[in-house]
Amino acid sequence: MKKIEAIIRLARFEAVKKALEEQDITFFSYWDVRGTGVAREGHLYRGTLYDTSIIERRILSIIVRDENLKKTVETIINAAKTGEIGDGRIFVSDIEDTYRIRTGESGPETLYEK
């Protein structure tokens, strides 16, 4: 199994989620995150620009079986891309095992509901 961590723009989330559902990727966690990098976003308060290096994004954490890795990554990239600097990044890492808490079973097959 592989873990895909995709840091994407907030505005692209609905499109990415829909595209993943069309590929039968329906289970993942996500949370809002801040980061720092090349992109610049700015907020204005009473005439003063602030927080320009703080970038707000959403990170998706998706666990897939090895055979689904390529299609999942391509789906995310196609749905999340705008072409502008700051589109985000994907990290792929290995996952050793997984358990379904309700039944106690383990193994990659438990990624799917039965």
Added chain:
Amino acid sequence: MDANGALDILWVLLAGILVFFMQAGFAMVEAGFTRAKNVGNIIMKNFMDFSIGSLMFWVIGYSIMYGGEGAFFGAFDFFYNDGTDLHNLFFQTVFAATAATIVSGAMAERTKFSTYLLFSLIITVVIYPISGHWVWGGGWLSELGFHDFAGSTVVHSVGGWAALAGAWTIGPRIGKYNGKTNAIPGHNMVLGALGVFILWLGWFGFNPGSQLAISGDNAYAVALIVITTNLAAAAGAIVTMFVTWFRYGKPDLSMTLNGALAGLVGITAGCDIVSPAGAVAIGAIAGLVVVFSIEFIDQKLKIDDPVGAISVHGVCGAVGTLLVGLFATDGGVFYGGGFSLLGVQALGVVSIGAWAFGLGLILFKTLKATMGLRVSEQEEREGLDIHEHGQSSYNY
């Protein structure tokens, strides 16, 4: 007691109740314009401003302000209890509390609570009633024809100049100025906006109530004051919105909220003797001035005022008082009255400004040297709610 007398008293009491609700307005504005970690502390300060003010104005403040006809001072009658005049005690109490609570915003997020309580007591008992006596208690400024109908100078600029003394003495919040001027955004613009709406509502008691009567032809006067008050607020808000739109590229919510208040403070001195058009002009001028005043104080003087209290109440209070000299339909420059009224207005603005700022400065410097004015760096960084009150205000 005849019906007209009772009606007048009823009006004063109702108006006073509206002005009381302005305390909630101030509390919400200050809460919204400051950070979440300090919001409980700012609420406590506002809450206590009114509570202490209510008590101390009854104990002695009202008597100092209204108890006699001396040039500078009323009288020293403790525990006011004239049963025929308690509606005026109430009305003046809520006004005194308004002046006191202006200061808490300018000194927010870094002031020791205990020291602030002591200051609040002193402004209610010394600073406010003495200058108030000069204008409304029969003192020397009223003898000269100074016109401040509902308190642009007596209430608002007294609070504003005392706030300037306090904010200057205590210094800026950590991180506000480190090489350049940084923004420290308020945590909740919804609360800030609610506060301004409440203040606008309360001002319909603050200004029209100052007629102190509504029977007979007073009703027309009161209605005029409601209109001038409303028009000035609206003009202030609109002008500020456009000024920030041009200057910053986008219309700024927090400044626009300040703009409405600037218009309200500005019209307070002359709300009874200007025309509706004059009210629009005064509100518009205040809305313009307040933006540049806030920028000047924040960026050039480098005095940290989280809510803009010094500009809204001090500067616009002074401006509104001076504009009476131009726009008063009876005696103003634009109505053929010459410059004498304007001169008296200027005298009042300067003398009360010097009084409030000077006394405030002495007081704050003394408090700084004795009790200590400011919380420690760690307390300021972690938040006053936790350190001064032992609790946080937002518990999810």
